[in-house]
Amino acid sequence: MTSDTYFKFRGRFELFPHRYDIGWPIFTDRIFGLNFFVDKIYKIGEDECPSFYNHQLNHYLKGNAGQEEAFFDHVYDIITTRIKFYKGLKPSGSPYAKGLILTAKLEVFLTFLKSIDQWHKTQPLESVIADKNKQIDQLEAKIKELENQIRDYVKYEAGEKIVISKDGLPVFIDLIDQIRDLKLPNDNKLVNSQTASPWYKLIAKNFLNGDKPIAIGTAQNYFPADKDNPPPKYTIIAEKDKLFKIIQKPKK
Template sequence: MLIKFRGRFDFSSHPYEIGHSVFRNKKLEDNFFIDRLYELASDEHKAFYNFHLAHYLVRNPEGEEKFFLKVDKTMNRRIGFYSANNPSAWGYSSIIDKLSTLDTFREFLDTIDLWSVNTSIEKIFRQKDDEIEMLIGKVKDLQSKLDDIMKYEASEKIAIHGGELPVFMDLMHQVKGLVLPNGNRLLTTQGFSPWYKMIAKNFVHGEKPIPLATAQNYFSSPGSLKYIFIAEKDRGFDIVPVRPEVQNSH
């Protein structure tokens, strides 16, 4: 049994449970399922389906596809049955209402059809063509952004003389701390990452790249265990302002 029936003599069952509270024939679960579907608004179709799917997955954890195929087959059979009725026959107006509900539920099933059960080869090709076109558009957009970025990429990196990385890092700290006569810093950032990323990207130490983590450790908080302290003996220069009123807060 795939569908969740209401309990016998249960007069306060969940609104999505199916079947009669006294007399039940579980062989007719398809009929009960569709009869309850007729009573629901279209915006409840997803919740109704998921309610019975959850019930089925409790005992069949890998059975999502099987459940879908069962419900899908039931819908196709019932739509086929009603579609074969004579449009001139008495009571056909009620059949139109039922077909409308079934068609709406059929459309919902198409949106969750992970297995392309009701998808024609032509439709699959159209979907793939649409996906390819979308991906081509994304590639073009990314290429345009990459081209803009590459405008600012240098053809080579600036080399720091071997063994003098602390000297250079000390100079960067001094530049970072320069203060103008009006009290404003010459250079401002919200954090340290622009500094160490700029250095790791644009400079080499001797002939070797500067690891991002190494550059970061020079600019991390002095209280950090990874912070690289620059000793006085490793410093090489002091940036001295031309105008006395310009300061260096380094």
């Protein structure tokens, strides 16, 4: 695969190319695309590394869908090889001094590559194994926590549901509605909740309407947020279903 396939070059005689295109304005030997790639790295700022990389990656993926790992490998190899070359220079003279400056630029880009390495290409095997073991330990701890939560939850689960006589659901809910309004002698409400959610969920979870389950939406329709201004879908309890009335026992 040629560098032309990997990288996005500027067009010949293109006066205003994209900032992250690589190559020369008149003639570019694309066989040496890796040189133009690293040359661009020398010229951009540290904060531009992600934008430059993604610009070139998107070009590559247009012709190589799903091959992000291959592009990463190619770029990583270019950067590490070039760093190794500069570090191998004889520590004297201007080439070595210039190499130190260019190596610093490349190492900044290498740090960026390590931050997006989802394939663990830039980590030693021991580090990858340690990271995986840590993840396994965290998952096992989470599983244990969830098992304990399930165990606690099951303790309060009934073995069966309470059956409301067929067609008796509105009668039962009318009684629940009365209970919600009951007050003690000190004028405190007997039971209280900020919303109706606990009530309709309690009914849907623990009761049957005859031999049929009660959908949570069906139960919810009996409990509008605003009793005085119920929505159209609110189920109104008919007078014929208001068979019982809970009254306070008279004081002796």
